Amino acid sequence: MTPEEEEAIRREFEASRKEAHKQERPQQSQGPDGFELNMFSQVKHVIGIVSGKGGVGKSLVTGILATELMRAGKSVGILDADITGPSIPKMFGISSQRIAAMDEHLLVPAVTDGGIKVVSTNLILEHESDPVLWRGPLLMGVIKQFYEDVYWGELDYLLVDMPPGTGDVALTVFQSLPIEGVIIVSSPQDLVQMIVGKAVNMAAMMEVPVIGLVENMSYFVCPSCGEKHELFGPSAAQETADHFGINMLGRLPIDPAIAKVCDAGTIERHLPAHLLDGALEAITGRDA
Numbered sequence: 089m090t091p092e093e094e095e096a097i098r099r100e101f102e103a104s105r106k107e108a109h110k111q112e113r114p115q116q117s118q119g120p121d122g123f124e125l126n127m128f129s130q131v132k133h134v135i136g137i138v139s140g141k142g143g144v145g146k147s148l149v150t151g152i153l154a155t156e157l158m159r160a161g162k163s164v165g166i167l168d169a170d171i172t173g174p175s176i177p178k179m180f181g182i183s184s185q186r187i188a189a190m191d192e193h194l195l196v197p198a199v200t201d202g203g204i205k206v207v208s209t210n211l212i213l214e215h216e217s218d219p220v221l222w223r224g225p226l227l228m229g230v231i232k233q234f235y236e237d238v239y240w241g242e243l244d245y246l247l248v249d250m251p252p253g254t255g256d257v258a259l260t261v262f263q264s265l266p267i268e269g270v271i272i273v274s275s276p277q278d279l280v281q282m283i284v285g286k287a288v289n290m291a292a293m294m295e296v297p298v299i300g301l302v303e304n305m306s307y308f309v310c311p312s313c314g315e316k317h318e319l320f321g322p323s324a325a326q327e328t329a330d331h332f333g334i335n336m337l338g339r340l341p342i343d344p345a346i347a348k349v350c351d352a353g354t355i356e357r358h359l360p361a362h363l364l365d366g367a368l369e370a371i372t373g374r375d376a
């Protein structure tokens with residue numbers, strides 16, 4: 089990131105913070121109408137996975153949580169709202185599946201080996217590598233269809249892998265889906281506080297509770313000496329969470345084995361257990 093870009097983000101952050109304080113609780117009526125599920129679908133909890141910027145591991149965290157919830161016997165769906173950069177299908181090895189139209193109004197999601205239902209733009213494109221060159225209104229229409237027109241059936245959890253940042257699509261998801269809470273994902277590089285702050289402020293402005301923070305790529309365990317190295321310096325995640333008054337839910341190491349199962353599409357079968365127990369408890373604890 090150049091100093092100019094850094095300065096631009098800093099200014100934007102300050103402006104959004106001021107705006108958040110000024111507005112306190114913005115009117116929900118400003119947004120589009122709430123989206124509604126079809127009569128064949130019931131979802132108990134809709135949870136968003138967000139980050140202030142791309143490439144921090146949002147999709148990975150979505151994939152891990154979905155896998156662990158499924159392993160715990162919950163019925164799970166993933167709405168891949170990262171329309172222009174979808175990565176969920178590959179992680180679950182379902183890239184060759186296509187979302188089918190059941191009739192004029194109902195779409196059948198792809199289903200993973202473990203039974204997780206998935207919708208993603210990659211599952212409607214002819215070729216996985218086709219770029220998505222759609223403008224805002226169309227993107228928002230896709231989110232609406234992915235929520236309203238999909239035959240989700242009965243789900244305990246619908247995880248929404250949000251697009252990075254605070255653009256149109258993220259706004260639509262926040263304003264139109266009944267998001268019960270969001271998990272913020274960060275990585276331990278510079279500007280963590282500012283980038284997490286963006287996500288925290290957006291959630292506050294949209295009146296969506298923050299479930300907590302997960303830090304990805306937090307450290308590396310050396311395979312030969314077993315020592316834990318914090319490659320980007322000491323983690324500021326706990327401090328950041330404290331600063332914003334949100335819960336610290338866990339830290340994920342940089343682990344080539346994790347990258348490998350994601351690349352191979354075998355996350356459900358080969359993901360090591362207990363990677364994100366804190367986040368999992370925070371989610372399932374909401375059932376009580």
Ligand SMILES: Nc1ncnc2c1ncn2[C@@H]1O[C@H](COP(=O)(O)OP(=O)(O)O)[C@@H](O)[C@H]1O
Nearest residue numbers: 142143144145146147148305341342343347350
């Ligand atoms: N903790 C990790 N260890 C190893 N590889 C990781 C880790 N987190 C993410 N990656 C890899 O980094 C890339 C970006 O992660 P991804 O979850 O797609 O980010 P985002 O959804 O935030 O853009 C992916 O190829 C993923 O496999």
Ligand SMILES: [Mg+2]
Nearest residue numbers: 146147170175
């Ligand atoms: Mg992603």
